[in-house]
Amino acid sequence: MQLEIKDLHKTYANGKQALKGISLTIGRGMFGLLGQNGAGKSTLMRTIATLQEPDKGSIMLDGIDVLRNPADMRKILGYLPQDFGVYQHISAIEMLDHIAEMKGILHAGDRADIVNELLLRVNLHHVRRKKLGTYSGGMKQRFGIAQALLGSPKVIIVDEPTAGLDPLERNRFYNLLSEIGENTIVILSTHIVEDVSTLCNDMAIIGDGQVLLYGKPEEIEQALSGKLWEKVVSKETLQEYRYEGMQIISSRFHAGRLIITVLADASPNEGFVAKTPSLEDAYFEQLKC
Known part of the structure; x- marks a missing residue:
């Protein structure tokens, strides 16, 4: 399984060139996208997630033309955006059940099994009936990963997932992402170098909308x-x-x-x-x- 990104360009209405010919090949495992705020990371993530269209370029995933067939990509995509909000007055188990139904898991018994399994996996099962508004930052991030994992996606995108987490929560998040990345394409967008050095087997550094370096962390070092x-x-x-x-x-x-x-x-x-x-x-x- 391989994601092929070729010559992506994106200029916003205000004249800002967010992407300037980005080309990357991303295989199974953890891929780190490292760059400062404003480097173009979030624009690239939203484009891969089919939330916006580029001005030019292509994205292919195992025969799927992502830009021409966004619905096919969305069926196999899990996405945790940088600004992940939650409904404050609903419980984790209720929210995941609702999202699972929207993703096409229609049988109530199947949804219950899947939701409980995911909550156990992200270590939230013991607080499954608590309101999401009572969760800590790390708990909300783990809930975000749980919703991204619904439907067994082939590609998972996480944008700045550890910003604001304390060291203990960050370590828990590292372990969870490492486990997920064994059989899935996981793209980790971050400005935190430790996230990439700890988790990723391949990476790229981007700046001003361009790929500055691309390879394995140890080779780059x-x-x-x-x-x-x-x-x-x-x-x-x-x-x-x-x-x-x-x-x-x-x-x-x-x-x-x-x-x-x-x-x-x-x-x-x-x-x-x-x-x-x-x-x-x-x-x-x-x-x-």
Whole structure:
């Protein structure tokens, strides 16, 4: 099973070019789409989910022309958008039953079995009769995944799913997504590098509506091997390194000290030490943060 995205373009009425020739091949498993807010991630996700049309390009899924036959795509799609709202005064079991019926699961007994199984899978069965408005952020996200899984979709899209979650809820969400991704195409759109490095076997970094890097996280990291150097500096001298023409890709504080990371073929000067590359380094290098 493979999703083929070719040369997608999208310009909004206000002149904003959200997609500028996006092409990607996405297979079964977890695929990470990493980029800043405004990079074009949500536009791409909505286009794949058939919620909007591009100006140009094509999307194919195992013989299905997604853009020409959106109804066929919707039958096999699960979608958790970035802004996922819930009805505050209805219970999880009632809401999932309603969604299951809309998805064509008409027999009440079948719906009950499927809904209970999903609630167990996302660890919400014990609170199935509580109103959704009482759920925590993490619980709402797990409910969102449950509704996305109704109908056994072949493609699942999750847009910024861990934003705002505490570390414990994020870890639970990671485990759930990893399990789902074993037999399904799961596209994870996020600006959080840890989400991609933890979960995804393939990924792309996008910026300004374009694919900047595409491949496996470990390969993207290793491409910077031997080219990164770091040094503890003072805030007062940071600008001096910029004046010297060093390509500073990031600066961060650790234990109260300012550490800069520089991209160079050899150590820039005294005091720099080699740095083992991370996916975050690759991300910053592409965005020139």
